[in-house]
Amino acid sequence: xxxxxxxxxxxxxxxxxxxxxxxxxxxxxxxxxxxxxxxxxxxxxxxxxxxxxxxxxxxxxxxxxxxxxxxxxxxxxxxxxxxxxxxxxxxxxxxxxxxxxxxxxxxxxxxxxxxxxxxxxxxxxxxxxxxxxxxxxxxxxxxxxxxxxxxxxxxxxxxxxxxxxxxxxxxxxxxxxxxxxxxxxxxxxxxxxxxxxxxxxxxxxxxxxxxxxxxxxxxxxxxxxxxxxxxxxxxxxxxxxxxxxxxxxxxxxxxxxx
Numbered sequence: 001x002x003x004x005x006x007x008x009x010x011x012x013x014x015x016x017x018x019x020x021x022x023x024x025x026x027x028x029x030x031x032x033x034x035x036x037x038x039x040x041x042x043x044x045x046x047x048x049x050x051x052x053x054x055x056x057x058x059x060x061x062x063x064x065x066x067x068x069x070x071x072x073x074x075x076x077x078x079x080x081x082x083x084x085x086x087x088x089x090x091x092x093x094x095x096x097x098x099x100x101x102x103x104x105x106x107x108x109x110x111x112x113x114x115x116x117x118x119x120x121x122x123x124x125x126x127x128x129x130x131x132x133x134x135x136x137x138x139x140x141x142x143x144x145x146x147x148x149x150x151x152x153x154x155x156x157x158x159x160x161x162x163x164x165x166x167x168x169x170x171x172x173x174x175x176x177x178x179x180x181x182x183x184x185x186x187x188x189x190x191x192x193x194x195x196x197x198x199x200x201x202x203x204x205x206x207x208x209x210x211x212x213x214x215x216x217x218x219x220x221x222x223x224x225x226x227x228x229x230x231x232x233x234x235x236x237x238x239x240x241x242x243x244x245x246x247x248x249x250x251x252x253x254x255x256x257x258x
């Protein structure tokens with residue numbers, strides 16, 4: 001009996017040591033490009049009353065809806081960003097069919113869905129598909145308490161010179177320790193993702209969040225002077241691994257989940 005108990009403990013330990021890593025989520029970032037207040041109002045109504053409730057009914061939570069802060073509006077144009085987490089690629093690919101079977105969605109979203117060709121609800125629609133980093137496999141909601149209108153959600157895109165160099169930057173975030181450093185410094189990261197399909201490839205994207213612009217600036221100042229970052233960024237294997245950085249300052253809508 002004693003031998004049997006020992007073997008059970010040994011097998012349990014072996015099983016634990018070979019446990020599968022956490023399943024990595026997939027993300028879609030939809031970007032609605034709009035031309036004026038009428039389109040903005042229509043998209044807001046569709047997302048608030050039809051799209052997000054339908055996603056919730058489908059078991060999809062923590063959907064983020066963001067708009068550019070005022071200082072970014074002139075440069076990037078008027079946009080509405082929708083961040084949706086998916087547990088699998090199947091959940092992503094089957095969502096259109098799920099929505100078409102949701103009568104509540106079809107009724108609430110009728111003005112958007114049945115918009116005529118000469119009064120479209122948006123100018124263009126972009127979709128970016130990402131897979132979560134291995135060192136942060138699931139989206140995390142931020143620990144922020146201030147008014148949503150004051151918050152800063154910083155979306156960053158790091159483009160690589162080549163696919164190999166891009167993978168080096170992803171490795172720098174994961175095994176290199178950049179994800180861990182952001183966490184230690186309290187950046188309230190929402191997600192880190194490898195872009196699987198988009199218009200700026202090869203690239204990765206991630207989003208951090210702050211109570212306000214002042215907090216954002218203070219965090220990045222601390223990051224730049226941190227000894228761990230100075231050591232990591234000076235390593236020979238991580239030199240010249242980013243071709244271009246695009247930064248978008250966003251704030252959440254009142255109906256955003258995050």
